[in-house]
Amino acid sequence: MLQSFAFDEVHRNLYALQLTRTGQAAGDLCLNRLDYQGAFLGHMYLRGFGHGVSVGVQNESDGSVWIWTEAAARSGYGQGVTRFHFFDGAVRIGADVAIRYPIPGSTNNQPTVCMESRRLAVRYRIKGVPRYRIWDLDAFVARDYADPVADVAQTGAHPDPDVPFQGYALHGDFLYQVAGSAYATGTNPPAGHGNTYLSCLDITTGALLQRSRTEAGYSLTFREPEGLAVRRSPTPTLCLGLASGEEGARKFSVYTKNS
Template sequence: MNEALSRRALLRAGGGLSLAALGLGYGAGTVSAAVPTSKRFQLGGQASHDLYRNRELYNGTVMQSFAFDRTNQRLFTAQLREGSPGTSGDLCVTELAWSTWTAIGHMYLTGFGHAVSIGAQSVGTSTYLWTDVDADAAGYGRRPARFKYSDGTTLTASSPAVTTYTPKPSADRHTCATDPTHHRMIVRYLPAGSGIHRFAPYDLTAATNGDFGQPPADFRQPDRITYLDPDDTTVRNSFQGYTAYGQYLYCLTGHSDTDDATLWSVDMNTGAVMEEFLTGAGSTLTFREPEGMAVHTTAGGEPRLFFGFASGSTPGERLANVFYKNVLV
């Protein structure tokens, strides 16, 4: 097949197609040590499953990200706060009831960030959330933060209830995601003056205690994820979320009202893209903007890779949708 064939053409032809299956290779990043080996989620060649569709959140803005606390059976979403400027860093967190996936609580975060990704960490019967904090002029957080979820409350970036961290002192921005199955946190950061993000995984307990020593891997975001097409490196991709399971990082890219929503898997030990899949999940949704990724292992022991979309034809009345993959190779 012609490598120049557009992703849209591939999607129309096959309802979603893995470019890795076509033998297309991508450049690797730089790593420092080794993440323990694991199986990898298969992105193409099998169907996506619905977790839920068209759920209302506490605010009607676009869902940016989400995270599970399976131990306490809670799901949290993050979005920009209704009525606040997009550059304010003001967020709304919605708690959804387990299994019905309906909104049952919320809290507000003032001056935090953009919530490209969030993490959830169970501590007894409580859930602690990880977000970005200390919003810059564009509304993106400079550092990661951790705080206890408390329904109906509002936290500011300087609140004593918020613990902030600086994994990479020279970085301009940080976000984070959690891999609860392997008790790991993944930090995405932007080195000052570089323009290209990097990723580094850490032990979740060590990170909670502020220990961000030498990570087992530290690699540049692959160019195939940074850019939209290999023959047009002037067009930036729209990065919409990430998560990790074991050895592999997973990313989501794409735009609203298009058919370019793409799932990616990256080997954290090499920094190389393992698979790229143009997904047709939720193809009938209106607006359909890819937003957020998360993982968890069910009570029955099945690992799942989740990815989300915002939907709804009316701004201010957006809905949340989440799908998942569950085949490991």
Template sequence: MNFARQEHNQAIQKPASKRRLLKVAALTAALGLLLSAAPGVQAAHSPLHSKMFDLSAPASTLIQDKELHNGTVLQSFAFDNVNQHIYLVQLMAGGQQLPGETAPVSGAARDLNGDLALTKLDMSGNELGYMFLKGFGHGVQIGVETVGDTAYLWTETDSVPGSDNHGWGTQLARFAFEDGKVLTPSSPELEKFSPVEGADRTTVNIDPANGLLTMRYRIDNAFRYGVYELAKVKQHVYEPIADVPQPSVGTFQGFASYGGYLYLLEGTSYGSSGSTAPVGNTYITAVNLGTGAVADKQLISAGNSLTFREPEGMAIHLPNAKHPQKAELSFGFASSFTPLRLANIYSLNRLLPEQAIKHCEND
């Protein structure tokens, strides 16, 4: 009888103990949620938290007057920060005949079709290889993602002709660099992404320090910037952590993002749209990705000894990929004259203290 009663009591206690454990687990989870929401509690690091580059600081020269695979104007560039290479795109030069083409193609036809030349340089500006990208777009901005020794290019693709006689991309593409390769939008080497359905004028930049992808796109005739976690985009999961409108700028020439700030490049070459030597009209605008507010805008004097000097493209350079906090904001200029345009890249590496950023944003 006593043994039977003991076994009966144990049978009652087992589910009661299980219920208590479940209750404790639930309370612990609820407490965790409350703590994470409470003011002053340390939260996980946000990829949008960063200092802002000092746009008024003097810029250093990375490469100057370097030839690319074609003699056309540099459009944009990006860095392989692991292997320390530079990838640059430009519109394909006229007069070239690629495999499968029946005759040489004019430069105007290449532009309308969105045909690009991609050049790989070392950090001294020496050519290491090239690719041709037929039907991709205008090359306004590109990105590079490095996986081991392989550089994956992120570009626009599926170009459609615009009323301005340029071709413009409508999707994003990811592909590995392969020297001498010719790709089209239907090439099996491409993986395509459409973060915003119905968008066009899609261009892309990679923030290698924070693992982010920023896409510039046009929808309802207005330009916007969506920021995504790169790892999720590669899984075709499109959950923007920021999405801001483009503020008023002059002639747009490229963009890059670093943490919580977006940087926009604008301007024209000497002799056009009121740009005169040596001052020019090249500006960089910093935008707070959390609010969409303009944090700063500065006239850029770097490269003012260049001939022609048209601003083209931006990218984040990490001189040491193991120390992503030591980043540089790089921007390019095309120089010299047809038939041989040359490429130039300059960098800003000073980050403002937090209080200085707040001051700029409040001005």
């Protein structure tokens, strides 16, 4: 099932991370590449990488594309981060990539990238409490973690703290969050159009700037929010991923909201 997605705006591709049906405990992921019309362009497997909470795309002037994900899964979640090139049909394990541990003592490290500001963010936990740390992308690539741009608490994602966090995206000085659960009889019925909330943090202050419930895709069956991404061109647009359909035949949809 879809967990997160990101855009390669240079080559007009979309990368989507899915948990494999039997690999949640081990952190086994499938990374898919599609075009903007949804045509399937290939996939690769990432064994023991994590839950796929976020994914980032780094474009360089030489045409190279780096994919950033969590890595080194423990209890199904990546404890470090890594980057690699996409190769259709490839299978990667932790020994195949260079894993980074940028925040000593942290767990559940999950990266994303903003190419507008050339920054990389990592969502992480210290003693179980989630936070975000943001670096200059070039400094992070050079393994210079000493001077982050910002470090702020994860706050305000949902009015109910027990509702699951489902993803985030960085764009400039703003960090967008999504939280919500799948439709469930009684607690979150389809008739209520879901409990999904979008929110925005200012990374310069850590302040919650806005939070609102979204009914996007409310007519979908199952409907679980899974990931956020910002598409920069032709105008910055916040994109929400929604999983739907029956187990074993899940689909995902991407809905847009001007940011």
